[in-house]
Amino acid sequence: MYTLYYYPSNASSAPHMLLEELGVPYQLVLVDRKVNAQKSPEYLKLNPNGRIPTLTDGPVVIFESAAILLYLVDKHPEKGFAPAVGTAERGHFYQWLVFLTNSLQEAMMNWFYPERLANNNEAAMASIKAGAQTRANMFFAVIEQHLVANGPFFLGKKLSAVDLYLTMICHWAHRRGLVPPPRSHQAISRLLDTIINRPAIKKAFTDEGLTTDNIA
Numbered sequence: 677m678y679t680l681y682y683y684p685s686n687a688s689s690a691p692h693m694l695l696e697e698l699g700v701p702y703q704l705v706l707v708d709r710k711v712n713a714q715k716s717p718e719y720l721k722l723n724p725n726g727r728i729p730t731l732t733d734g735p736v737v738i739f740e741s742a743a744i745l746l747y748l749v750d751k752h753p754e755k756g757f758a759p760a761v762g763t764a765e766r767g768h769f770y771q772w773l774v775f776l777t778n779s780l781q782e783a784m785m786n787w788f789y790p791e792r793l794a795n796n797n798e799a800a801m802a803s804i805k806a807g808a809q810t811r812a813n814m815f816f817a818v819i820e821q822h823l824v825a826n827g828p829f830f831l832g833k834k835l836s837a838v839d840l841y842l843t844m845i846c847h848w849a850h851r852r853g854l855v856p857p858p859r860s861h862q863a864i865s866r867l868l869d870t871i872i873n874r875p876a877i878k879k880a881f882t883d884e885g886l887t888t889d890n891i892a
């Protein structure tokens with residue numbers, strides 16, 4: 677059985693949504709950030725970065741949310757959350773997932789936590805935050821343009837794990853008040869409506885103690 681080490685609304689959220697969508701057995705283990713449990717010696721053995729999430733599958737341990745999605749879609753190819761390996765669609769699936777985790781997620785992290793890069797210098801923090809917001813918005817605009825031309829989902833008519841990853845990041849943007857909100861983009865907004873109304877997604881959010889109204 678899979679075990680997902682999570683904290684509500686953290687980067688565990690996309691793996692959690694995917695586990696629910698796949699309908700496979702799994703358990704959740706809370707890593708309590710309120711007491712810095714992600715830096716405990718036990719957790720660091722699983723994830724030496726001390727970050728959430730981590731997935732275990734028997735003896736297999738995987739960290740990085742996008743890697744967890746890739747692992748899970750490959751373990752359950754019949755569920756159709758990623759195109760077949762070796763196809764053009766699979767290439768685009770990799771492209772968008774890596775873009776979301778490497779470019780958009782990183783910009784969002786710098787926007788949330790500018791102090792990590794600014795050595796607690798107030799002026800540097802404000803500047804990093806403003807730059808990261810501009811960068812995140814530029815990436816949201818690229819996504820919107822892609823969805824308008826090729827949507828409603830990243831891979832056209834077929835929902836995939838990439839759409840769940842975008843939902844997670846839009847949820848963060850919503851909670852933290854990114855300006856303008858991702859929902860100011862119509863195609864992104866339509867995609868979010870479709871995703872958050874799916875029963876599996878509602879269950880994942882409810883199980884994290886979040887209301888399903890307005891999660892993104």
Ligand SMILES: N[C@@H](CCC(=O)N[C@@H](CS)C(=O)NCC(=O)O)C(=O)O
Nearest residue numbers: 686687714726727728729740741742
């Ligand atoms: N790129 C990583 C980011 C993981 C990450 O930064 N997680 C945050 C929560 S969203 C965390 O654990 N922060 C606590 C810390 O850095 O101490 C992933 O997607 O798994």
